[in-house]
Amino acid sequence: MDLSNRVAVITGGGSGIGRAVATAMAPRGVAAVALVDVSPAVVEIAESLNAAAGRNYAIAFQGDTTDPAFRASVFDQMGTRFGEVSLCVPAAGITRDDLAVRVDKVTGKARIYPVEQFKLVVDVNLIAPVYWALEMIGRIAEGRAARGLKRWNADEGMQGSVVFIGSVSSQGNRGQISYASTKAGIEGAAATIMKEAMYYGVRCSVIHPGFTDTPMVRAMGADYVAKNILPFTQLGRLIQPAEIADAICFMLASSAVSGELWVDAGWHAPA
Numbered sequence: 001m002d003l004s005n006r007v008a009v010i011t012g013g014g015s016g017i018g019r020a021v022a023t024a025m026a027p028r029g030v031a032a033v034a035l036v037d038v039s040p041a042v043v044e045i046a047e048s049l050n051a052a053a054g055r056n057y058a059i060a061f062q063g064d065t066t067d068p069a070f071r072a073s074v075f076d077q078m079g080t081r082f083g084e085v086s087l088c089v090p091a092a093g094i095t096r097d098d099l100a101v102r103v104d105k106v107t108g109k110a111r112i113y114p115v116e117q118f119k120l121v122v123d124v125n126l127i128a129p130v131y132w133a134l135e136m137i138g139r140i141a142e143g144r145a146a147r148g149l150k151r152w153n154a155d156e157g158m159q160g161s162v163v164f165i166g167s168v169s170s171q172g173n174r175g176q177i178s179y180a181s182t183k184a185g186i187e188g189a190a191a192t193i194m195k196e197a198m199y200y201g202v203r204c205s206v207i208h209p210g211f212t213d214t215p216m217v218r219a220m221g222a223d224y225v226a227k228n229i230l231p232f233t234q235l236g237r238l239i240q241p242a243e244i245a246d247a248i249c250f251m252l253a254s255s256a257v258s259g260e261l262w263v264d265a266g267w268h269a270p271a
């Protein structure tokens, strides 16, 4: 599958991995990329990507990925301006890390992880990415139905591709009860979409990045990263967002990809 002249939607496009994927799409000839982020910085990021690429391919959309009306309007606008969206990388994500159970040293009482936080992380990291992918697949399916097309066959060429962002934490990681649950959940959703969406010619895969040099990881603090992460990686450094983006573009493009790719620099969660 050639990425050139395709139309893409990337959530979390204002930072880290999402931004790196948008950057990597320019030389691959992607026609237009919706850069979706809750942060207002996404507007400037789109401008800088366009300046670097020498063409206006990145279009900023500021909003919350958990808002269904916002999601529909991004797809409506991209569809009207550039044609059907056929690449989706729902990368927006958050962490709300804490131990699942913590005993207060003074009172001796156990404090369990707040359920509101758990639900928030599920909304942003699991439900929203799945629904951004389904939005694209639904529109592709509708377009096919309108053209009288039923089950896809390989002669038609790929109709679309989704890459979900999992994590090494999907295998369990101390202090990440909500985050790890969402990243493991993504695997189940993706495995189902992999089976269903092929009817419409849409492929789906999951990348599991290891610790990558983005604001999400930098928020852990340089000392923590140096002591607790880097010694357990084979590279001895954080993965660069461009390295993850390169892998994501390969997964979007290769017609044979339908599974999961671990891009983890050898890091595994300790006991």
Ligand SMILES: NC(=O)c1ccc[n+]([C@@H]2O[C@H](COP(=O)([O-])OP(=O)(O)OC[C@H]3O[C@@H](n4cnc5c(N)ncnc54)[C@H](O)[C@@H]3O)[C@@H](O)[C@H]2O)c1
Residues within 6 Å of the ligand: 011, 012, 013, 014, 015, 016, 017, 018, 036, 037, 038, 039, 063, 064, 065, 066, 090, 091, 092, 093, 094, 124, 165, 166, 167, 168, 208, 209, 210, 211, 212, 213, 214, 215, 216, 217
């Ligand atoms: N950095 C890592 O080491 C690492 C490792 C494994 C997986 N991941 C995953 O990669 C993805 C990108 O992470 P990153 O490291 O680039 O983080 P990041 O914090 O740099 O970027 C995430 C972006 O998502 C945006 N966002 C968060 N909630 C949103 C919402 N509700 N609506 C719209 N935008 C929202 C943020 O504003 C931010 O710009 C996430 O899904 C993360 O879980 C990151």
